Amino acid sequence: MSLCSLTVHELVTLLQRREVSPLEIATSCLQRIEAVDARVRAFLTVTAEQALEHARAIEGGRGLAGIPAAVKDNLCTRGVRTTCASRILENFVPPYDATVVARLVQAQVVSLGKLNMDEFAMGSSTENSAFFPTRNPWDLERVPGGSSGGSAAAVAADEVIFALGSDTGGSIRQPAAFCGVVGMKPTYGRVSRFGLVAFASSLDQVGCLTKDVTDCAMVLQVISGFDPMDSTSARMEVPDYTAALTGEVKGMKIGVPREYFGEGVDGAVKEVLQRALQQFEALGAVVEETSLPHTEYALPAYYILAPAEASSNLARFDGVRYGLRDETADNLLDMYGSTRARGFGPEVKRRIMLGTYALSSGYYDAYYLKAMRVRRLVKEDFDRAFARYDVLVTPTAPTVAFRLNEKVDDVLAMYMSDIATIPVNLAGIPAVSIPCGFVQGLPVGMQVMGRPFGEADLLRAAYAFEQHTGIRALKPGLEVA
Numbered sequence: 001m002s003l004c005s006l007t008v009h010e011l012v013t014l015l016q017r018r019e020v021s022p023l024e025i026a027t028s029c030l031q032r033i034e035a036v037d038a039r040v041r042a043f044l045t046v047t048a049e050q051a052l053e054h055a056r057a058i059e060g061g062r063g064l065a066g067i068p069a070a071v072k073d074n075l076c077t078r079g080v081r082t083t084c085a086s087r088i089l090e091n092f093v094p095p096y097d098a099t100v101v102a103r104l105v106q107a108q109v110v111s112l113g114k115l116n117m118d119e120f121a122m123g124s125s126t127e128n129s130a131f132f133p134t135r136n137p138w139d140l141e142r143v144p145g146g147s148s149g150g151s152a153a154a155v156a157a158d159e160v161i162f163a164l165g166s167d168t169g170g171s172i173r174q175p176a177a178f179c180g181v182v183g184m185k186p187t188y189g190r191v192s193r194f195g196l197v198a199f200a201s202s203l204d205q206v207g208c209l210t211k212d213v214t215d216c217a218m219v220l221q222v223i224s225g226f227d228p229m230d231s232t233s234a235r236m237e238v239p240d241y242t243a244a245l246t247g248e249v250k251g252m253k254i255g256v257p258r259e260y261f262g263e264g265v266d267g268a269v270k271e272v273l274q275r276a277l278q279q280f281e282a283l284g285a286v287v288e289e290t291s292l293p294h295t296e297y298a299l300p301a302y303y304i305l306a307p308a309e310a311s312s313n314l315a316r317f318d319g320v321r322y323g324l325r326d327e328t329a330d331n332l333l334d335m336y337g338s339t340r341a342r343g344f345g346p347e348v349k350r351r352i353m354l355g356t357y358a359l360s361s362g363y364y365d366a367y368y369l370k371a372m373r374v375r376r377l378v379k380e381d382f383d384r385a386f387a388r389y390d391v392l393v394t395p396t397a398p399t400v401a402f403r404l405n406e407k408v409d410d411v412l413a414m415y416m417s418d419i420a421t422i423p424v425n426l427a428g429i430p431a432v433s434i435p436c437g438f439v440q441g442l443p444v445g446m447q448v449m450g451r452p453f454g455e456a457d458l459l460r461a462a463y464a465f466e467q468h469t470g471i472r473a474l475k476p477g478l479e480v481a
């Protein structure tokens with residue numbers, strides 16, 4: 001078995017025993033990238049030289065030191081191109097690291113490069129990348145999900161040991177579900193957003209994609225915590241997340257909101273979830289049906305609020321300060337217009353127009369303000385549920401991974417892919433997606449949602465489930481010649 005197929009915690013043990021070196025692990029991952037990435041296409045930039053040089057200089061064995069990873073290409077990396085999978089930032093090289101990247105550097109994680117995504121994180125399939133789509137390692141004719149599709153595919157294909165992504169409406173959890181890996185969206189404010197290129201600032205959160213729940217706890221530990229550079233980051237202690245990995249869920253109260261099992265959710269996906277819930281009962285958890293009555297309004301509210309914030313955030317890409325500039329324009333206004341017309345792809349333009357419209361005078365009350373009120377109602381549903389339950393369990397996505405091109409012309413069908421993940425961002429609560437079974441050979445994700453700053457509860461439930469099912473032991477085929 002090659003080193004790249006192991007988990008963080010397995011490699012840490014080997015490093016501590018000095019049975020392997022960081023250089024051997026990095027080399028194994030780079031060989032794997034060489035062997036499979038022409039088909040998977042998870043990477044936008046591979047920093048092989050720097051990785052090997054870095055790995056040579058590291059001891060390894062303490063925390064994440066010597067573990068190779070890569071991050072989504074909307075996280076700023078000093079001296080390394082950060083494109084957001086957009087033409088407008090195709091040649092943008094940030095002068096600083098995002099706080100989460102700096103924390104990985106400090107932990108001596110070996111960076112392998114930058115991962116593909118939907119342009120500016122807008123999408124659910126990675127088909128909105130301006131460069132190329134990423135493919136699902138379980139079936140190369142299918143999408144890996146999005147927008148952190150490169151992150152999920154790279155982890156599933158063993159190209160990296162773990163990855164970071166961002167989640168505004170499901171962009172860590174839905175690709176994690178489609179690719180059969182663990183994806184954690186922490187509480188809003190748990191992890192710094194400094195250096196994450198903003199999409200919708202009140203919803204964006206950085207998180208991790210890993211091969212199992214133990215790795216999730218280990219990586220979350222390193223990236224969490226207060227950051228003076230992000231005014232929305234929380235001044236709160238970070239608990240010891242690995243301490244939550246007890247394997248015990250006896251007496252844990254699990255709510256199952258019926259709205260997440262309705263029409264539009266694939267029957268076979270529902271069955272896999274039902275079996276997972278029976279597993280929890282068998283482990284001694286108390287599983288009860290409950291209701292989050294405003295669920296159906298979350299998606300429409302999101303598609304007002306997220307584009308509204310995006311239209312404002314993306315105004316900075318004007319050809320003056322960052323990235324692309326149309327040099328042929330002969331006056332300033334034309335330069336703004338033609339730079340943006342050439343630099344942004346169709347989905348980004350759609351969001352900017354939607355958002356600008358929703359915020360325009362005369363429409364603000366009817367759309368933006370109303371959506372904010374809905375957001376409050378969605379949040380209150382969760383508050384009521386968490387007064388009774390420790391966690392809530394739902395499918396992460398209504399289907400398994402769909403085929404490439406299947407939904408590109410049907411914007412609404414694409415948006416529906418996030419129906420189960422979006423309410424979590426509106427409420428600012430944490431949620432994790434873990435593999436819970438298969439439908440026709442494709443992974444199904446289970447979403448566990450928790451109270452604000454209740455990441456430890458999520459990890460406890462997820463770990464107990466993982467330990468008793470052994471589902472993560474399966475790997476995608478991807479035969480290498």
Ligand code: GLN
Nearest residue numbers: 121122123168169170171
């Ligand atoms: N798919 C959703 C969207 O297109 C969510 C994206 C995300 O979480 N970044 O907006």
